[in-house]
Amino acid sequence: MQYAKTRPLGKRLAMTAAGVAISALALAGCAGTGSGSSTGASGPKTSIQFMYATGDETWNSVVAGLVKDFNAKSTTTTVTAVPLPSGADYATQMKTVDATGHWPAIVDMRDTPTYIKAGKLAPIPSEVTSLIAPDAFAKAADGNVYTVPYSALNGELGINIVYNKDYFAQHKLSVPKTYGDFLTLLKDIKANGDVPLATAASEVWPADQLWKPLAAPIFAQYSDQGGFWNAAKAGKVAVSDLRAPLQELKTITDDYVLKGWQSTADAQTTTLLVNGQAVMATSSAGLGRLMDIHKVDPKFNAGIFIVPDAKGNIPVLKNSVDGSTAGGLAISAQAKADKKQYASSVEFLKYFYSVPAADLMEKAGWISPNIVDSAKVTHNSSIPGASDYFALLKNPKLVWYENAPTFTTFSAFNTFFRQSRIAMQDGQTSIDDTIAKVQAEFDKDAAAG
Amino acid sequence: MDGSTTTAPRVPTGAPPALQPGTALRRRHRFPRARWAMLAFIAPALVIYLLMVILPSLQTVQLSFTNWDGISPSYDEVGVANYTDILTSGRFWNAVKNTLILGLGSAVIVNLISLVVALMLDKLNHAMGFFRTVVYLPALVSAFIMATIWKYLLNYNFGIVNSALRHLGLPQWARDWLGDSGIVVWVLLFIICFTLGGNTTLIYLANLQSVPQELLEAARIDGAGSVKVFWNVTWPMIAGAVTVNMTLAMIAGWVLFDQVLVLTTGGPGFVSETMAFFIYKVGFGEYRAGLGSAAAVVLFLVVIVSTVASNAYMRKREIQA
Numbered sequence: 186m187q188y189a190k191t192r193p194l195g196k197r198l199a200m201t202a203a204g205v206a207i208s209a210l211a212l213a214g215c216a217g218t219g220s221g222s223s224t225g226a227s228g229p230k231t232s233i234q235f236m237y238a239t240g241d242e243t244w245n246s247v248v249a250g251l252v253k254d255f256n257a258k259s260t261t262t263t264v265t266a267v268p269l270p271s272g273a274d275y276a277t278q279m280k281t282v283d284a285t286g287h288w289p290a291i292v293d294m295r296d297t298p299t300y301i302k303a304g305k306l307a308p309i310p311s312e313v314t315s316l317i318a319p320d321a322f323a324k325a326a327d328g329n330v331y332t333v334p335y336s337a338l339n340g341e342l343g344i345n346i347v348y349n350k351d352y353f354a355q356h357k358l359s360v361p362k363t364y365g366d367f368l369t370l371l372k373d374i375k376a377n378g379d380v381p382l383a384t385a386a387s388e389v390w391p392a393d394q395l396w397k398p399l400a401a402p403i404f405a406q407y408s409d410q411g412g413f414w415n416a417a418k419a420g421k422v423a424v425s426d427l428r429a430p431l432q433e434l435k436t437i438t439d440d441y442v443l444k445g446w447q448s449t450a451d452a453q454t455t456t457l458l459v460n461g462q463a464v465m466a467t468s469s470a471g472l473g474r475l476m477d478i479h480k481v482d483p484k485f486n487a488g489i490f491i492v493p494d495a496k497g498n499i500p501v502l503k504n505s506v507d508g509s510t511a512g513g514l515a516i517s518a519q520a521k522a523d524k525k526q527y528a529s530s531v532e533f534l535k536y537f538y539s540v541p542a543a544d545l546m547e548k549a550g551w552i553s554p555n556i557v558d559s560a561k562v563t564h565n566s567s568i569p570g571a572s573d574y575f576a577l578l579k580n581p582k583l584v585w586y587e588n589a590p591t592f593t594t595f596s597a598f599n600t601f602f603r604q605s606r607i608a609m610q611d612g613q614t615s616i617d618d619t620i621a622k623v624q625a626e627f628d629k630d631a632a633a634g
Numbered sequence: 635m636d637g638s639t640t641t642a643p644r645v646p647t648g649a650p651p652a653l654q655p656g657t658a659l660r661r662r663h664r665f666p667r668a669r670w671a672m673l674a675f676i677a678p679a680l681v682i683y684l685l686m687v688i689l690p691s692l693q694t695v696q697l698s699f700t701n702w703d704g705i706s707p708s709y710d711e712v713g714v715a716n717y718t719d720i721l722t723s724g725r726f727w728n729a730v731k732n733t734l735i736l737g738l739g740s741a742v743i744v745n746l747i748s749l750v751v752a753l754m755l756d757k758l759n760h761a762m763g764f765f766r767t768v769v770y771l772p773a774l775v776s777a778f779i780m781a782t783i784w785k786y787l788l789n790y791n792f793g794i795v796n797s798a799l800r801h802l803g804l805p806q807w808a809r810d811w812l813g814d815s816g817i818v819v820w821v822l823l824f825i826i827c828f829t830l831g832g833n834t835t836l837i838y839l840a841n842l843q844s845v846p847q848e849l850l851e852a853a854r855i856d857g858a859g860s861v862k863v864f865w866n867v868t869w870p871m872i873a874g875a876v877t878v879n880m881t882l883a884m885i886a887g888w889v890l891f892d893q894v895l896v897l898t899t900g901g902p903g904f905v906s907e908t909m910a911f912f913i914y915k916v917g918f919g920e921y922r923a924g925l926g927s928a929a930a931v932v933l934f935l936v937v938i939v940s941t942v943a944s945n946a947y948m949r950k951r952e953i954q955a
Contacts (some may be wrong), residue, residue, distance in 0.1 A: 277918040280704075280918060302703075446813070447812075447813025447902040513840070606900065608902065609903075611815055614903075
């Protein structure tokens with residue numbers, strides 16, 4: 186047996202030292218600094234990050250435009266837009282952010298109660314909330330506001346039905362004024378030999394698009410009790426009280442929805458509508474969906490409506506802090522701990538809710554948030570169908586309601602409920618079994634939260 | 635030929651040869667120094683591995699007894715509640731069933747197909763390199779990308795598979811391949827088998843080419859046909875490769891994730907969730923890190939037990955050339 190030739194002691198020591206140095210560098214590179222505060226290296230401006238969820242091309246361009254305009258105007262702050270990478274769900278992405286210890290100053294926030302409980306968010310100061318219409322945001326259980334809307338989408342006005350206006354005109358159909366009218370509309374389109382509705386469930390969250398309007402009349406009844414789920418936790422209602430909308434959901438899915446919905450992605454419903462494979466499509470992107478349709482086919486004459494209730498009211502969830510809303514902007518607790526970061530965050534949010542910023546958003550095809558000065562905003566009505574959207578905002582039948590669960594495990598429950606509904610719509614489980622399973626899960630999660 | 639009569643070469647036993655005077659002393663000096671140098675080089679990787687893999691793995695066991703949401707700085711001990719929840723959950727057992735179908739199914743099917751392909755490649759006299767490359771090519775594409783391509787191919791409304799069926803006058807055969815709860819798991823099995831065969835085939839091919847020719851010739855001279863030669867000579871001689879390939883395929887099957895995430899996200903509903911996907915979904919997507927950790931511990935035990943058991947069984951029938 187032979188051993189490798191040994192080197193002189195000095196060389197060995199030098200090599201060992203080099204090895205240790207390299208490993209120390211590697212370890213240092215792996216380690217996080219744990220600090221969220223930084224100032225611009227090239228000047229007195231404070232640098233902050235704005236992390237936003239991608240996926241909608243219109244929103245991406247809005248963020249880019251706003252950040253560019255703000256950076257040009259601000260003498261104290263530089264904002265860097267950081268997109269949340271696509272390809273994973275929001276919770277996974279945020280956990281990665283949290284694990285690195287580098288929270289951005291401003292975050293596109295969902296599942297808010299979980300992050301409030303974890304102490305990751307700072308209250309939004311009144312100097313920001315005073316710029317926003319009071320109906321467009323809500324307080325958390327502790328009385329603080331943690332998220333503010335990045336669009337008029339908040340409040341779930343964006344969950345609606347997009348339809349082919351030319352088809353409606355050709356067949357003398359009209360936008361439904363009551364839920365009964367909606368059912369008649371579905372029947373009439375089917376009688377024409379066409380598919381009334383395209384919807385999607387390849388991702389789990391679009392399952393809300395058809396469900397929410399059907400359940401909204403019941404949810405709206407518990408608005409003054411903090412919402413249906415809080416009432417359920419208090420034992421005043423149960424999941425079985427949602428039997429009627431669950432039955433409606435099943436019936437509409439079976440009788441009127443385009444086949445293949447289980448594996449259809451949300452964005453594909455635009456193509457299905459434009460290709461004429463369905464006359465209507467569910468959406469939760471509001472004006473953004475109209476923009477998408479316009480890009481795919483500029484000649485397509487699209488319109489928007491929200492499924493009304495039996496009396497003709499249009500109950501719409503207002504912006505709240507629960508995990509089922511479209512989300513909002515939040516200031517991270519890490520930024521709050523750094524005076525400069527916090528001041529810069531507030532400065533950016535104040536800009537975000539200003540008239541010039543709203544004008545920029547509208548110009549890019551985005552619906553600006555409901556700010557106090559919204560009368561001064563120049564709305565973009567050049568997108569086909571946009572007038573329908575703006576008309577909804579002014580519709581006297583529009584009824585805002587709240588549904589803000591106070592238990593922090595609501596996000597987990599909501600995901601389970603969505604998946605259970607999909608299984609029921611797909612015929613894997615009966616309505617009774619679904620109610621029983623969902624109630625059991627609710628009891629467990631409500632008790633844990 | 636009776637495989638059981640062939641034994642592994644014996645390792646020489648007895649006392650080591652006497653060393654020259656002074657040699658042992660020199661080795662005692664040299665050996666520890668060399669060891670220290672080796673350790674110094676290994677240390678960075680070892681430290682990183684311990685910190686990044688072993689320690690978190692051990693922490694998973696601890697977290698499995700808590701109600702941690704994965705975000706909050708604090709959590710409560712909940713005893714074995716997570717394990718009780720998992721073991722009494724229909725959703726979890728559905729994931730176990732799917733994992734068994736996909737894990738064992740893909741292991742058996744991939745090994746069968748790979749062995750047949752390897753046997754065909756082994757008989758080739760021309761363009762062997764070309765065909766080897768063709769067989770191995772799918773293994774070069776990541777499971778994520780391959781699954782994405784399949785997702786487009788199998789889309790109900792736009793996919794080429796259904797479009798082709800409709801154009802061929804067979805619209806009744808068009809299915810929602812990834813959305814029909816009755817078939818979706820089997821469609822996943824098909825796609826997984828399609829992408830996993832490259833490495834397996836190469837391992838079989840290498841083993842086939844190392845089967846001693848004299849044994850094959852002797853069997854043929856004794857009058858054995860192709861099937862008998864394969865069954866009595868080739869098959870026992872590649873038993874080691876079967877063990878390796880089955881073990882690797884089963885482990886890959888137990889931890890199937892990418893394809894499920896891309897193709898079905900566990901749906902429709904919960905119907906196509908696997909154990910690995912279940913862990914991801916509850917641990918990350920539903921903010922139940924404690925429950926996800928408990929599921930991960932269960933999956934770890936399943937992988938260990940099944941791998942050890944299958945290895946023990948398959949090693950019994952291995953022989954050494």
